[in-house]
Amino acid sequence: MKTVTLTGMSGSGKTTISKILAEKLNIEFLDTDFLIEQQENLLIKEIFAQKGEKYFRNLEEKVIPKVVSSNQILSIGGGSFENEVIREFLLKNTIVIYLKTSPDNILKRLAGTSDRPLLKEMNIERINGLLEQREKHYKLAHHTVLTDNKSPEQICKEILKCLN
Numbered sequence: 500m501k502t503v504t505l506t507g508m509s510g511s512g513k514t515t516i517s518k519i520l521a522e523k524l525n526i527e528f529l530d531t532d533f534l535i536e537q538q539e540n541l542l543i544k545e546i547f548a549q550k551g552e553k554y555f556r557n558l559e560e561k562v563i564p565k566v567v568s569s570n571q572i573l574s575i576g577g578g579s580f581e582n583e584v585i586r587e588f589l590l591k592n593t594i595v596i597y598l599k600t601s602p603d604n605i606l607k608r609l610a611g612t613s614d615r616p617l618l619k620e621m622n623i624e625r626i627n628g629l630l631e632q633r634e635k636h637y638k639l640a641h642h643t644v645l646t647d648n649k650s651p652e653q654i655c656k657e658i659l660k661c662l663n
Contacts, residue, residue, distance in 0.1 A: 510608035517574040527571040541554035597640035
């Protein structure tokens with residue numbers, strides 16, 4: 500099986516769903532943000548603060564192609580799919596699934612978190628702006644799964660249907 504890549508906004512459930520899918524399919528789960536944190540020995544928010552977003556995006560561009568193999572679930576950062584090199588690579592070499600989540604649900608899910616560097620100013624306008632900017636690329640995914648008002652199990656069932 501090709502690698503399955505989950506993309507979508509922060510708070511869409513990529514990490515949660517990836518872990519469940521990997522367990523159900525008995526395959527490896529990788530989170531590129533976690534891999535970058537390990538490599539840099541810094542949290543994502545620290546990388547953004549100390550070295551900037553451009554530095555972080557360059558790391559993503561190097562890390563993502565290196566880690567993709569077969570039989571794995573890959574969770575990528577919310578902005579990774581904005582990068583044309585990453586997007587083209589993932590669309591060609593993996594099955595990309597966009598977890599589409601409403602701005603209201605993203606706001607609810609991220610309330611109280613402080614580890615999302617691009618959502619430091621957590622408000623609906625900021626989320627709407629980022630989503631509007633990214634949606635054109637997210638829509639290029641092979642499959643779109645709506646996540647609002649669904650349990651992680653229901654979302655996984657939909658993804659499994661897409662894969663069959």
